[in-house]
Amino acid sequence: MLNPNTPMLADALHATRQSFDKIPVVDLAPLIDGSNPQKVAGEINWALANAGFMYVRNHGIADTVVDDAFDQTKAFFKLPDTEKMDLHVSRSGQTLRGYIEPFGENTDPGKTKDLKECFDLGPESEPDCPFFGPNPWPDEAKIPGFRDAVYRYHEEMKRLSMTILTGIARSLDQAPDFFENRMRNPISIQRLLHYPPQTGIVDESIIGIGAHTDYGSLTILAQDDVGGLQVMNRDGQWVEGTPIAGTFVINIGDLLQRLTNDRFLANLHRVVNTSGRERYSIPFFIDADYDAEFSPLPSCVSQDNPARYEAVTCGAHKYGRFVQSYPHLQKVPA
């Protein structure tokens, strides 16, 4: 007889196992040490134009920084639900920091409810526009070292993202500081994620995180060894983003797709955890300054390929996407 705990995936949730040539692995060493940044830019160009995703290795981030952040992530999600709910994102106004419970944010609304729970934080700053302000830190006595480890991770990710963005700028034939100039005080979000394993019949109505594209410029994802990330390939098939030790998964968001007039792809992805184990991941999202304008680069526009997007500002675009996926924001009058 069928064990009711054995996951049974509906057809639409199956991922094709393919060679990971499909999601390329880019060695960042020649970019970081300056020996051959143009070679790395070429690899980035291929990856972002075809997959919208890449793994990066030799990224220069110490294992201990990543391991400490994962240890603290696990400790955080073990806190009692009432304590996590005291830090709920809806209490942070437009800063949008804090805890989100299962089904509290749905990234493919109308189709899928997200089983994940997460905790968002960002740079400590004045709350002068959406996405900026203080963090709702959990009680240090309950999880000692949380703030330091998670914030250190955030700072390291900011540094790494600026390095990767110099490679992306080169791959677009722009000056290496192209992004730095629109990232003086960028919106950045550090997210801690927990995906409980799913058992029984799993269909698209509830999965870890529904199919979505990321909203901003660049995402750096650390995942544990559990697996479950799926990325859509150009044929519309879901390809597994299998964990590779010592790498981060990098993908771009809508703002870079707009900037490149669709030359680079903000690709659909989702998470389905039927491993039988708890899955943890730590994405870091970097966007740009709140008022930075994104419209197609002249070098990505031609007579045959006219501009496909109007200009948007980073903050307005990002906030609009959050309103669509956060039920609590929809209740707030505009």
Ligand SMILES: O=C(O)CCC(=O)C(=O)O
């Ligand atoms: O947990 C993952 O692997 C992906 C998370 C994700 O796509 C997101 O938070 O935007």
Ligand SMILES: [Fe+2]
């Ligand atoms: Fe995502």
